[in-house]
Amino acid sequence: MLTKRIIPCLDVKGGRVVKGVQFIGLRDAGDPVEIAEMYDQQGADELTFLDITASSDARDIIIDIVQRTADRVFMPLTVGGGIRSVEDVRRLLNAGADKISINTAAVDRPDFVREAAERFGSQCTVVAIDARRIPGEKRWEVFTHGGRKPTGLDVVEWAMLMESYGSGEILLTSMDCDGTKDGYDIELTRAVVDAVSIPVIASGGVGNLEHLYDGFTAAGASACLAASIFHYREYTIGQAKEYLRDKGVEVRL
């Protein structure tokens, strides 16, 4: 049967991997191609690059990184951050990306998601959603621009709409949990998983291996994204997978 995926996420700024804590306070964590190779050897199921500079000259830097990574590792590669046009998508796919993830541009112009899916296929069109809980409610609001801008959109409704526009996967980040190491927002993830038929990647908040287990079981995510627990070598991907296997989660080892 289909195994659950562990996806290390590399936030890239100015050609280096960094990791933000609740989107601020960056620390340098190394060379993206080297880190990608390390995760490849550890048995990561996919890799995600998130370009958090997202200016026009950064575009060329990330394309170069994608190209050099795809030359060396033979596993699925997703790239997100500042993707605004079909031409951006085409360039990244030609550089060796398998999937692109669209966030702010999807809110600005939802038809962009449809255009990307029709041109390149749903399988490579990921919609990334940054979600913040509405205080005291079991509802979440979509934020854009790296989590700075509220949109008034309901996260579950937005995810369903994006599925209908041809998105093949949802990358769901809890802004409340991101960087806390207290675990994924299980309620949020479960709500979106149950609302859509496409795979959902849980993101934001993982601090230990039990959090990954909860993401797959309690929240029902198809994949779990994590950054700092792997970047700072608290755990290897292999350790994470052995832990999950021992608890009865189907993983690739």
Add this chain to the structure above:
Amino acid sequence: MIAIIDYGMGNLRSVQKGFEKIGCDAIITADPHVLLTAERIVLPGVGAFRDCMKNLEQGGFVEPILKVISEGRPFLGICVGMQMLFSDSVEFGLHSGLNVIPGHVLRFPDQMTVAGEKLKVPQMGWNQLSFKRRPPVFDGVNDGSNVYFVHSYYVKPTDSSVIATTTDYGFEFCSSVWRDNIIATQFHPEKSQAIGLRILKNFAELT
């Protein structure tokens, strides 16, 4: 020389780099004439069946593909490149394929569940191969090996004896076929790490 058919759809670089990694020259070509001089041919595929077929036709690839297959040259179809070898597909309406292997391309049913969880479509991720036959292209690949899939549609050959492997996604679907010089995989060898590279190497060495 291995020719990778470029008909304007998606990422071909990974397939080429995969062959380079194992020390084989592979060229990406949009020129149908080059196919006729190639020793081995790879038909990758990313995107919708309808658009892929349309681009193959407009690129003038259909006749050369049928010719090299009938001449017995090793031919590898990947993902939609596998699906296009079949008679037809129901993706975005009913569309004809190359009809090299009789059979249909169907969508995974909605609302399949396993252990109380809905099976998501597309199937995206690593799943296992269960061997029905052992084509040489899978030498050194163990039963139960994990390979990378991303697809919402699957093939159903009319003649089940062409099936090389099946994979379980709510039911056992055909994840690769083998008939004479034709090998076709629903999964992506170029994204399946060491096992995938082994398959590409075997393909490059088929005699």
